Amino acid sequence: xxxxxxxxPASLAHAALLAAAAVALLPLAAGQPWPTCGSSGTYKxxxxxxxxxxxxxxxxRATAASSPTKLFAAGTRGGAPDAVYGLLLCRGDVxxxxxxxxxxxxxxxxxxxxxxxxxxxxxxxxxxxxxxxDRVDFLAASDNSGGExxxxxxxNISSADVAGYDRAxxxxxxxxxxxxxxxxxxxxxxxxxxVGADPGFRNIYSMAQCSPDISPAAxxxxxxxxxxxxxxxxxxxxxxxxxxGGRCYLRSxxxxxxxxxxxxxxxxxxxxx
Ligand SMILES: *[C@@H]1O[C@H](CO)[C@@H](O)[C@H](O)[C@H]1NC(C)=O
Numbered sequence: 001x002x003x004x005x006x007x008x009p010a011s012l013a014h015a016a017l018l019a020a021a022a023v024a025l026l027p028l029a030a031g032q033p034w035p036t037c038g039s040s041g042t043y044k045x046x047x048x049x050x051x052x053x054x055x056x057x058x059x060x061r062a063t064a065a066s067s068p069t070k071l072f073a074a075g076t077r078g079g080a081p082d083a084v085y086g087l088l089l090c091r092g093d094v095x096x097x098x099x100x101x102x103x104x105x106x107x108x109x110x111x112x113x114x115x116x117x118x119x120x121x122x123x124x125x126x127x128x129x130x131x132x133x134d135r136v137d138f139l140a141a142s143d144n145s146g147g148e149x150x151x152x153x154x155x156n157i158s159s160a161d162v163a164g165y166d167r168a169x170x171x172x173x174x175x176x177x178x179x180x181x182x183x184x185x186x187x188x189x190x191x192x193x194x195v196g197a198d199p200g201f202r203n204i205y206s207m208a209q210c211s212p213d214i215s216p217a218a219x220x221x222x223x224x225x226x227x228x229x230x231x232x233x234x235x236x237x238x239x240x241x242x243x244x245g246g247r248c249y250l251r252s253x254x255x256x257x258x259x260x261x262x263x264x265x266x267x268x269x270x271x272x273x
Contacts, residue, residue: 025150025151025152025233025234026124026149026150026151026152032105032124032125032126033105033106033109033114033123033124033125033130034123034124034125034149034151035109035114035115035121035122035123035124035149036121036122036124036147036148036149037114037115037116037118037120037121038115038118038119038120038121038133038147039118039120040118040119040120040133040134040135041118041119041120041134042116042117042118042119043117043119044117045112045117047082048078048082049078049082049084049119049134050111050117052077052078052082052083052084053077053084053086053110053111053132054107054110054111055077056075056076056077056084056085056086056132057086057088057103057106057107057110057130057132058107059073059075059077060073060074060075060086060087060088060103060130061073061088061100061103061104061106061107062103063075063088064088064089064090064099064100064103064128065090065096065097065099065100065103066096068096069186069187070186070187070212071089071090071091071092071094071096071099071187072087072088072089072090072211072212072213073087073088074086074087074088074139074211074213076136081134083134084119084132084133084134085132085133085134085135085136085138085139086130086131086132086133087129087130087131087132087138087139087211087246088103088106088128088129088130089128089129089130089209089211089249090102090103090127090128091126091127091128091189091207091209091260092184092187092188092189092190092191092207092209093189093191093260093261093262094127094128094261098127099127099128101127102125102127102128103128103130105125105128106123106125106128106130109123110123110130110132119132119133119134120132120133120134120135120147121133122147122149122244122246124149124151124242124244126259129244129246129249131146131147131246133146138245138246138247139246141246141247142214142215142218142221142222142247143218143221143222143225143245143247143248144222144225144226144243144245144246144247144248146245146246146247147245147246148226148243148244148245149242149243149244149245150233150234150241150242150243150244151240151241151242151244152234152235152238152240152241153238153239153240153241153253154238155238155239155240156235156237156238156239157200157201157237157238157239157254158200159198159199159200159201160200161198161200161201162236162237164198164201165198165200165201165236165237166231166236168194168196168201168204168270169194169204169206169230169252170227170230170231171194171268172192172193172194172204172206172252172266172268173192173206173208173227173230173250173252174227175192175266175268176190176191176192176206176207176208176250176265176266177190177208177220177223177224177227177250179192179208179265179266180208180209180210180219180223181210181216181217181219181220181223182216183265184265185216186212187209187212188209188210188211188212188214188216188219189207189208189209189210190207190208190209190265190266191205191206191207191258191260191262191264191265191266192205192206192207192208192264192265192266192267192268193205193206193258193264193266193267193268194206194267194268194270195267195268195269195270195271195273196270196271197270197271197272201254202271203254203255203256203257204252204253204254204255205252205253205254205255205257205258205259205260205264206250206251206252206253206266207249207250207251207259207260208223208248208249208250208251209248209249209250210222210223210247210248210249211246211247211248214247218247219247219248222245222247222248223248223250226243226245226248226250227250229243230243230250239253239254239255240252240253240254240255
């Protein structure tokens, strides 16, 4: 994974935590978007790069919001040295109008506002993920080696059974990944819920999604790789965590209700009912 620098001052404590692994955790309390600002350079106000970036962000919004099956767009604008590569992926359950609105937020936030004109930036929202870069690496890869944004809720479970909780999360995420790559191959997206008996972690909600321009097999590899690293990346007792990347995205949340719309695609009953 590329070395990445965080823009959000609120994240600095977490940045120190995992500096050795060149990743950093962004607390959800910091608010949307949760950015990851690259260190590969900046562009100037009024530059060709800036206008290419803006044009691309507008085009990606239009394409993603007009493809209800995929809610996705990737592309490029301009030629070297001002070429910009970008991707917009809306959460698989949102409407085209919510996808469009999330694209609008990305257009507003990209560049100057959040990453102080870093050429390479990722913006995570609850309803979409946007990535822009002067390099094609993140689009050319079939995994998240082009960069990831890690988010944690910052809150802990009340249950003392941390090992049981971790097994529950792992089981749910694994089932959610399987559904996305085996049963929803058009969109490579799945939502999940596990209902358990321990009141400390009664309902866990999940989501797995890939950029739909990679194959189901590549999607499975990408998501399983993320899942394999999950408990090295996050605290064992954390209530919520996400790994968002240009190729795949995995999320788990403890809660009273789902963070996605509609019924869960995967339902695990572990409460004896
Ligand atoms: C949550 O648990 C971690 C240990 O995994 C601890 O460092 C942290 O202080 C706890 N946070 C809260 C809010 O209790």
